[in-house]
Amino acid sequence: MSKDCIPSPTRRWLALAGCRLTAALLLAGVLTPALAEGIEPPTRGQTVYVPIYSHFRHGNVASSGRSGTTLVSVLVSVRNTDPKNPIRVVAAPYYDTEGVLVRNSVPTPRTIPPFGTMELFIELNENAGGSGANYAIKWDATTMVSPPVIEALHSKFQAGYSVAFISRGRAISEP
Numbered sequence: 001m002s003k004d005c006i007p008s009p010t011r012r013w014l015a016l017a018g019c020r021l022t023a024a025l026l027l028a029g030v031l032t033p034a035l036a037e038g039i040e041p042p043t044r045g046q047t048v049y050v051p052i053y054s055h056f057r058h059g060n061v062a063s064s065g066r067s068g069t070t071l072v073s074v075l076v077s078v079r080n081t082d083p084k085n086p087i088r089v090v091a092a093p094y095y096d097t098e099g100v101l102v103r104n105s106v107p108t109p110r111t112i113p114p115f116g117t118m119e120l121f122i123e124l125n126e127n128a129g130g131s132g133a134n135y136a137i138k139w140d141a142t143t144m145v146s147p148p149v150i151e152a153l154h155s156k157f158q159a160g161y162s163v164a165f166i167s168r169g170r171a172i173s174e175p
Contacts, residue, residue, distance in 0.1 A: 042144035042146055044141050045138070045139055045175040047136055047137070047138045047171070047173045048138075049135075049136055049172045050134060050151075050167065050169040050170075052074055052154075053133070054074060054127055054128070055071045055131055056069070057131060070156060071125065071126075072163065073121070073156065074152050075119060075121055075152070075153045076092075076120040076137075076151070076152045077118075077152075078118045078139070078148050079115075079148055079149045079151075080148050081146045081147065086111050086112060086116075086141070087111070087112050087140070088109050088112070088140055089118055089138070090139060091104055091106055092120060092136075092138075094122075095135075095136065096130050097129065105120045106137075135152075136172070137169065140175055149168075150169030151167070
């Protein structure tokens, strides 16, 4: 059928419908992955790897062969995102750059209530971890729950300059 046989108002309607369908398909293709990445499936527990930078290198390498180093304090935040159920942090081993255990910051399990937060803190003057330090935070729950958000806020504030950044935890195993 040639398009000359289709009345003009119908052609306009088909063109408009085609544009709307194309726009809807494009929007669905763009939004679906973004929405899927934002919601993690419920689980009964995980071990979450959290990068920690107790110091970081910057600037140029000096004649001594070393670059500048800045110590930072780190606030690790474990946030229970489940609105109805508590979670329990079973252990929080802290490893240095070489992968050697420095300490377990949670020697006995700690319960975090729904929408509650547990914090761990690394002082500014502590440099035992180094630039490649990390936590391997193990948590569990008695029922399927929304996984917690685990982040580390690194900061140093002083006159003249300040630095702050966040590193996010990533699940590396299920129970």
